Amino acid sequence: MSGRALPLLFLNLGGEMLYILDQRLRAQSIPGEKARKVMNDIITTMFNKKFMEELFKPQELYSKKALRTVYDRLAHASIMRLNQASMDKLYDLMTMAFKYQVLLCPRPKDILLVTFNHLDAIKDFIRDSPGILNQVDETFRQLIEVYGCLSAGEFQLIRQTLLLFFQDMHIRVSIFLKDKVQNSNGRFVLPISGPVPWGTEVPGLIRMYNRNGDEVKRTEFTTDGNYIPPQREGSFDLYGDRVLKLGTNMYSVSRPVETHMSGSSKNLASHAKENVAPNPLAKEELNFLARLLGGLDIKKPGGSETGFRLNLFTTDEEEEQAALTRPEELSYKVVNIQATQPRHGGQPLGQGAHHRREQPGHPAAGPARPRHHRGPPRREHGHGARHQRGCLHEHAPGRGDLHRPAGGRVPPGRALRDRQECALRSHPRPGGHQGHHRAAAGAHPPRPLLRRPRQGPQGVPPRQAQSPRPLDHPAFSEVMTPVS
Amino acid sequence: MPVGTRSPGTRPAVSVVQGAEAPGAQRAHPGDQLPAAWCVLPARVLLVLTSQKGIQVSSWFLPAQAVFARGIAAAGERFICVGTSSGTVLVFDIPHKGTNVTVSEVLEEHRDAITDIAAELGQGAGDLVTADDAGTLCIWSSGEEFTLLNKIPVVPNIPGEEVTRALVPSCTCSSVKLWNGVVAAGYGNGQIRLYEAATGVLRAEVNAHARWIYALDLAPLTGKLLSGAEDSFVHVWKLSRNPDTDDVESPACPLLGGDAPTGRRGSKAACWACGCAGCTYFMCRSCWLLFPLQIEHCHAECVTDTQICGARFCDPEGCSFAVTGYDLSEIFRYSQV
Numbered sequence: 001m002s003g004r005a006l007p008l009l010f011l012n013l014g015g016e017m018l019y020i021l022d023q024r025l026r027a028q029s030i031p032g033e034k035a036r037k038v039m040n041d042i043i044t045t046m047f048n049k050k051f052m053e054e055l056f057k058p059q060e061l062y063s064k065k066a067l068r069t070v071y072d073r074l075a076h077a078s079i080m081r082l083n084q085a086s087m088d089k090l091y092d093l094m095t096m097a098f099k100y101q102v103l104l105c106p107r108p109k110d111i112l113l114v115t116f117n118h119l120d121a122i123k124d125f126i127r128d129s130p131g132i133l134n135q136v137d138e139t140f141r142q143l144i145e146v147y148g149c150l151s152a153g154e155f156q157l158i159r160q161t162l163l164l165f166f167q168d169m170h171i172r173v174s175i176f177l178k179d180k181v182q183n184s185n186g187r188f189v190l191p192i193s194g195p196v197p198w199g200t201e202v203p204g205l206i207r208m209y210n211r212n213g214d215e216v217k218r219t220e221f222t223t224d225g226n227y228i229p230p231q232r233e234g235s236f237d238l239y240g241d242r243v244l245k246l247g248t249n250m251y252s253v254s255r256p257v258e259t260h261m262s263g264s265s266k267n268l269a270s271h272a273k274e275n276v277a278p279n280p281l282a283k284e285e286l287n288f289l290a291r292l293l294g295g296l297d298i299k300k301p302g303g304s305e306t307g308f309r310l311n312l313f314t315t316d317e318e319e320e321q322a323a324l325t326r327p328e329e330l331s332y333k334v335v336n337i338q339a340t341q342p343r344h345g346g347q348p349l350g351q352g353a354h355h356r357r358e359q360p361g362h363p364a365a366g367p368a369r370p371r372h373h374r375g376p377p378r379r380e381h382g383h384g385a386r387h388q389r390g391c392l393h394e395h396a397p398g399r400g401d402l403h404r405p406a407g408g409r410v411p412p413g414r415a416l417r418d419r420q421e422c423a424l425r426s427h428p429r430p431g432g433h434q435g436h437h438r439a440a441a442g443a444h445p446p447r448p449l450l451r452r453p454r455q456g457p458q459g460v461p462p463r464q465a466q467s468p469r470p471l472d473h474p475a476f477s478e479v480m481t482p483v484s
Numbered sequence: 485m486p487v488g489t490r491s492p493g494t495r496p497a498v499s500v501v502q503g504a505e506a507p508g509a510q511r512a513h514p515g516d517q518l519p520a521a522w523c524v525l526p527a528r529v530l531l532v533l534t535s536q537k538g539i540q541v542s543s544w545f546l547p548a549q550a551v552f553a554r555g556i557a558a559a560g561e562r563f564i565c566v567g568t569s570s571g572t573v574l575v576f577d578i579p580h581k582g583t584n585v586t587v588s589e590v591l592e593e594h595r596d597a598i599t600d601i602a603a604e605l606g607q608g609a610g611d612l613v614t615a616d617d618a619g620t621l622c623i624w625s626s627g628e629e630f631t632l633l634n635k636i637p638v639v640p641n642i643p644g645e646e647v648t649r650a651l652v653p654s655c656t657c658s659s660v661k662l663w664n665g666v667v668a669a670g671y672g673n674g675q676i677r678l679y680e681a682a683t684g685v686l687r688a689e690v691n692a693h694a695r696w697i698y699a700l701d702l703a704p705l706t707g708k709l710l711s712g713a714e715d716s717f718v719h720v721w722k723l724s725r726n727p728d729t730d731d732v733e734s735p736a737c738p739l740l741g742g743d744a745p746t747g748r749r750g751s752k753a754a755c756w757a758c759g760c761a762g763c764t765y766f767m768c769r770s771c772w773l774l775f776p777l778q779i780e781h782c783h784a785e786c787v788t789d790t791q792i793c794g795a796r797f798c799d800p801e802g803c804s805f806a807v808t809g810y811d812l813s814e815i816f817r818y819s820q821v
Contacts, residue, residue, distance in 0.1 A: 001552070103791070103810075108672070108696070152672050153597060153617030153656035156696060167811055183789065187811065190716050190789045192694075199655060200673045201691040203715075206779060208688045211680075221781035223717060227694050 002154070003058035004146065005161040008115055009067070010055055011139070012101070012247065014046050015118025016094040017071060018125060021080075023251040024310055034079065034308065039125050040132060041078030047135040056142060061165055079307040085323035086312035088331075092171045093312075099166040100181065100188055101246040106197030106230075108155035110244055111162075112147050113234045116140075117247030140238055148236060175250065193226035198233045521556040532556045532564060539566050539574075555601035559612045560626030563588065567598025573614050575630060589630055593622045602662040609633060610681040613667050615657035621669060623681050634684035636667075659700040661709070666723060666777060668709055670697035676711055678723070678777055687777040692719055699795040703802025708782070710805050712795030718807055718818075720783040725775035785818060 018039065025035040045051075068091055075082055075090065082090065101114045119140055126132045150158075170186025181189050196202055203225060208217040234243035313319040521532050532539065534553035553574075555567030564576045571594035577586050596617035603612045603626070610633050612624040621636040655673040662668075666687075667679040674693035679686055693713035701710040707723040790809035798804040804819040 106695070151596065151617050151656065153599060153658075156656065156658075156672060163810060170811075187789050190791065192716060192786060196674070196694045200694060201675070203674065203691050203694055203717075205691045206688065206781070207690075208776070208778060209686055210776060211683070211685055213686070216776070217778075219780065221784075223719075223784045224786050225694060225715065225717065 001060065001161040001164065002157040003060060004150075004154075005061050005158045005165075006059060007052075007055050007143070007146075008111060008158065009061060009098075009162060009165065010070070011046075011115055011143075012098045012118050013067075013071065013094045014074065015115075015122060015247070016097045017075065017090060018042065018122060019249045019251050020090055020093055020312070021075070021310070022125065022249075024312060028310065030308065030310070036128075038078040038080045040129055042074055043122060043126050044132050044135070045074055045077040047132065047139050049135070049138075052139055052142070056146065061161055064165070081307055081309045082312070083309065083319060083323070085319045085326070086310065088326060089312040089322065093173060095166065095169060096171050096173050096176070097250075099163075099169060100176065102159060102162045102166065103188055104190070104246060105159065106195075106244075107199065108152055108159045109150075110197070110234070110246070111155060111159055112143070112236060113242045113244045114247035115143065116234075116236070117242050117244065119143075120242070121249055137238070144236065144238070192224060194228065195230040196227050198230045200230075202227045202229055532566070534566065552597075555598045555614065557601040557603040557612065558605065559603040559624075560605075563626055565591075565601050565603070565612060565614075567601050567614060567616075569597040571595050571597060571616060573598060573601065588628075591622075591624070591630055591632075593632055593635065594620060596620070599656060599658050600660045602660045602667075604662045604664075610665060611662070613660050613662050613681065615660040615669060617656050619655055619657045619671065621657060621660065621667060621679065621684075623667065623684065634681070636679055636684045636686075658697055661700050661702045663702045663704060663707065663723070668700055668702060668723070670700045670711055670713075672696045674713060674715070676700070676709070676721070676779075678779060680777070688779045690721070690779060692721075693717060695791075698791075698793050701796045701805070703797045703800055705800045706802050708797070708802030709779070710795050710797055710802070712792035712807060714791040716786050716788065716790055716792065718785045718787065718792060718795055718805070719781065720802070720805070722780050722782050724778045724780075787816060 021042070022035075022039065025038065030038075071091060071094070072087060075087060102111060105111050105114065119136060123133060123136050126136070147155075172182060172184070172186050176182035176188075177184065183189060204220050204222060206219045206221065207215050208219075210216045232243060235241055311319055313322060534556065539553050552569045553566050554569070555565075555573075557565050559565050559575075562578050562580070564578055566574045566576070568574065571592070573591040573594070574587055575589040575591065577588035579585070591614070594614065594616040598614060598616050600615045601612070605611070609625045610623050612626050612630070614622045614624070619638040621634075622632060623634040623636070625631045625633055655671045655675075657669050658672050659670040660667060662681065665681045667681050669677050669679065670692075671677070674691065674695055674697060676690040676692045676697065677686060678688040692711055693715050694717075695714035697711055697713040699710070699712040702708070702723075703710075709721040709723055710718065711721070712718045785807075787807060787809060790812055792807055792809050794808040796806055798806055798817065804817060806815050806817045808815050
């Protein structure tokens with residue numbers, strides 16, 4: 001797969017996030033000064049020079065989990081706070097919008113035009129701040145330099161890499177449903193009419209040539225499609241008419257954005273069928289995140305600026321309801337990373353910097369936040385004391401994320417992922433947590449989807465299902481304490 | 485993969501089959517036309533898998549030096565060719581028995597990543613074709629040493645210059661097939677082109693699809709061509725040779741020697757054009773290659789709201805075909821009734 005897809009993924013998702021936040025800030029009547037500050041802070045953080053440097057290095061796309069964590073941080077780069085439910089919804093909207101854009105790109109190269117559309121809009125958000133404008137222009141130039149001369153085949157590979165990332169995501173977005181670009185089963189509508197991409201001919205003509213290269217015969221055929229020639233090519237310069245509408249802002253204050261949480265496909269098995277073999281890239285992924293987030297400058301609000309909470313839903317009750325009813329298979333498993341050293345000897349970061357995921361059985365969790373505990377009562381396992389550092393236990397309901405259905409059934413295959421996360425987030429402990437997992441009621445050992453041969457002449461060792469050793473990196477030693 | 489039974493009823497018949505995951509095979513990635521292929525050599529049948537870590541031939545694991553491998557075909561009597569992202573084609577020598585697979589040759593004619601490789605067993609010269617990201621096609625003859633027969637360059641887009649053939653400049657050649665001396669190539673701009681393998685001459689150009697062509701397949705017994713693209717369409721075409729034109733010189737069948745009578749229809753085992761005996765098809769190869777190539781459109785199917793990623797005939801006559809798509813967990817099978 002392509003090693004150049006990550007910058008495009010990040011910038012486009014970031015652009016969508018800004019569209020949505022902008023719409024919500026206006027819908028919630030946040031004062032202009034505050035709203036502008038939030039947008040400026042987020043954009044400044046997004047286009048941070050070091051951050052961009054890391055991003056543009058050729059590398060694989062990392063997991064949804066890792067990327068989600070980055071956006072979590074980004075959204076909290078200013079005085080604005082988002083509850084988990086709102087953050088989930090924001091991320092759903094971002095990803096489905098970009099998935100739609102990638103899918104409908106006429107030519108693979110048009111993915112660059114989509115990116116430019118987002119950047120043009122971002123520049124418009126910060127048009128009064130020349131400093132940040134420079135940063136964005138710098139990134140623009142870098143994009144042109146890196147992607148300007150790639151071939152169609154390389155762009156198609158980038159596109160395929162992105163499509164693979166979005167595969168099997170079918171969350172229904174009401175604005176898409178209303179505009180009839182998405183079906184009620186969550187699949188996007190692919191039109192078979194309209195202009196063909198630039199460089200393509202309208203289908204229907206067959207030309208036959210003799211040995212000298214002269215055309216000797218012409219025939220035509222018809223299909224259900226109704227295509228017309230393209231008008232003109234979009235501009236790939238710093239400024240210009242992009243022609244393509246994909247990637248422009250489709251939200252406005254009067255069109256509230258909702259998602260329908262039952263949008264998972266009928267075939268739930270397809271969600272459980274993720275690759276559950278231990279992921280050797282997990283460690284790389286988290287190291288990458290630590291480096292990346294190390295470059296993110298977390299803004300602490302000054303004395304006079306008070307933080308505020310943004311709600312992606314129309315009412316607080318709706319947000320609560322969404323949190324409680326989110327289907328299990330759509331929950332995002334966010335990894336908590338503190339990528340900087342504790343600022344004041346272990347004190348939590350400032351207001352609004354992060355909100356903590358609650359851990360099961362954690363005696364020091366403090367008073368339960370009433371808003372999030374209306375679900376079924378949590379089962380106590382009696383080994384809460386050993387889970388102080390937020391180990392994710394596969395059969396503990398609640399698990400910090402608020403979306404557990406009453407049944408509490410664990411999809412097969414989560415065990416291994418949880419084990420991984422568990423080991424990464426806890427202090428080094430001999431023997432790990434395998435004991436607990438063996439006791440898991442009813443959990444089957446996950447069968448890896450990929451069966452590799454025992455050994456080959458090159459001595460490729462068989463994969464062993466052992467939990468990875470906790471990382472020594474200081475980034476993983478602490479979990480945030482709750483923001484009161 | 486399990487394929488449904490033929491459904492009776494009015495044309496076209498469709499049976500939907502749940503795609504089962506073969507053990508050891510990953511879910512087909514969009515555009516990875518051949519992450520795996522069955523290679524049928526005279527002595528044995530092998531499954532070749534490629535991944536970012538390298539190439540696996542049945543149970544052997546041979547790491548490749550490139551970022552990825554793409555395009556797999558069995559060539560000659562005992563070779564498997566695999567393309568890489570650097571443009572090189574690795575030729576593996578497969579012994580009749582045992583595990584001693586070696587890299588016999590590295591073909592370095594392409595400058596861009598290989599997209600697809602096609603081969604025709606038992607056809608002598610011009611039995612392997614390789615395609616790349618730029619649209620360049622190379623035609624080879626397999627053997628102890630592979631020789632380059634023809635290199636079909638990308639048609640340059642020189643503004644102002646009148647090009648009578650191929651008016652649209654080439655794009656990435658995403659898929660290629662070889663059949664009876666004909667190279668069928670599918671491109672990222674939706675075109676299908678037919679070339680003569682022996683000479684490299686362009687014989688036909690079809691504005692087939694409105695989007696990137698992902699898959700091409702040929703039914704060897706009838707010359708039917710299947711194309712599937714991102715525009716949701718699957719088309720069935722028919723390749724044939726047309727003797728009724730002025731473009732044909734009097735074919736001299738090498739078996740008989742001298743001028744051969746034309747217009748006489750022989751039996752199945754005799755060449756239609758020259759009457760010589762010993763033909764597999766209705767015409768002996770030499771005569772066949774002299775006649776101009778034709779392509780006609782037979783059938784179109786639209787798989788609603790699906791970007792087609794794979795399409796294959798299910799039988800050598802081309803009476804039925806199967807189709808897969810992005811975000812689709814089913815395989816659709818169409819049969820001619």
